[in-house]
Amino acid sequence: MAKVIITCAVTGGAHTPTMSDALPVTPDEIAQSSIEAAEAGASILHLHARNPENGAPTGDPEIYQRFLGVIRQRTDAVVNITTGGSATMPLADRLAAARRFRPEMCSLNMGSMNFAFFPAAERITAWKHDWERDYIVNSDDYIFRNTFRDIAQILETLGEAGTRFEHECYDVGHLYNLAHFIDRGLVRPPFFIQMIFGVLGGIGPDLENLVYMKSTADRLFGRDAYQWSVLAAGRHQMPFLTQAALLGGHVRVGLEDSLFIGRGTLAASNAQQVEKIVRIIHEMGHEPATPEEARAMLGLKGGDRVEF
Template sequence: MRKIIITAAITGGAHTPSMSPHLPVTPQEIGDQAIEAVKAGAAIVHLHARNPEDGRPTGDPEIFRQFVSRIKAETDAIVNISTGGGGPGMAIGERAAAGVALQPEMCSLNMGSINLNLSEMASKDREWRYSWEVEHLNATKDLVFRNTFSDIEWILRTIGDTGTRFEFECYDVSHLYTLKYFLDKGLVKPPLFIQTVFGLRGAMGAHIEDVMHQKRTADRLFGDQYHWSVLGAGKDQMSLATLAAIMGGNVRVGLEDSLYIGRGELAVSNAAQVRKIRSIVEQLGFEIATPQEAREMLALKGKANTNF
């Protein structure tokens, strides 16, 4: 029977600390929530870091090291370090510094530039804990999240040459064609792990036809050379994950992508979201992949071959 990989995206760089008391900020909190998510059924933990003093996104490898070493020691999880790391306004070398230094089994890799607008979240009526939060969100109204062909190639050569493989994040149809370009150039090799992203302002919508179009395009471009996963942002998280499972895909949940577990109800942890999607997947008659099964499906180098 087909096994479904659950990825848990633990904290991200889009949401800010004032939006939820459950969003992990410190290395201790990020490590705790990642380990709990793995115990709940996540095979992969997708990781960003934050400044422990004020929750601001950071790409500092030494902050990453504090929790990835613990996750490696206490679980068999696949550690996936974001190359969007410290936030979309940072230069590529700064964003990807943790992936370069730590050489994990996986890194995420955005396959194109987008106008990523998070400013609507700044208009919500809430008590802001830190002065940087509103400024950070409003600034995205004028932001191009840069991921040029040169940026992508630099990551593939610099990080990929260490044996690290990638979660290819595709926010639009054009990103699938960019991935096909790098596949044809021989800079990426199958099996590919393609994470199609839906529901962010400036990227693909979250309509079922958007999902189906991405899947049809990926099938045509990559055939049996890839594993497909779906990330639904915000309110679309669970519905699109369910759809993905039915359509033969893998799923991603986590507080990076949505702070909620249901309408108007904040998720108390990443593990709560993992438990919910695991229950849905199993009720549909599928089994979830263990970390080792996911490692074999994605042809990863093994956690012993990382630099942390």
């Protein structure tokens, strides 16, 4: 049976508390939701932090500290700390937690891009917190910055700690950016590519785009140099991940990427999404990879070499 790495992106930095009561906000909620996702079958936990008072994205290591240790004590899952944070954070804030805690993995956006989610504001008339509406509406003017210099700094700084990366590729050009850093010797096999579809500003969620992204990666890197995974935003999540798994890919679910479990139905938890994708891959004759199997496939340093 093929082993499928399931990543769960637990809370993210784009959705806001008004959009779903299930979105984890406090450190206790993030820890509990992560533990439940791991118990459901996720081998990697992709983590952001939020201000526990109002749910706003934060890069504060003190807040990360309040849930990282709990997750490590109660699961064997690979902890993957974001270096994206949110499109409104400066690079230093985005890197603060990863620098301090030296995790096995970090996410790494492979280029600058428009990153927008403002259409979501059209469906909401009352907000829980004052910051939320402006944050969503103003995303039509957001540029997520990751210049070549930024990417090199992240690779060099965190690579010294033995951290490896979830290379987030929102478009075909990001694959070529990754190839550039491989040529510079800053990325080495086996590396992990997260192909991302359906974010406004990135490549669209069309099957032809998935096939083209995969064939481009094969041409640039060779099939044996990398592992690949797919996430799709919003309503495209489960149908697109099913297609990816059929093609031999790994998958990412979680409330960062979609707040729903089915058409028009909000997910009750991250674990519910993990459980659904587990059922889907079981029907294909596949099995979820354990954390140790994921570590072996991705060449990770191990949970005993982190600093939390």
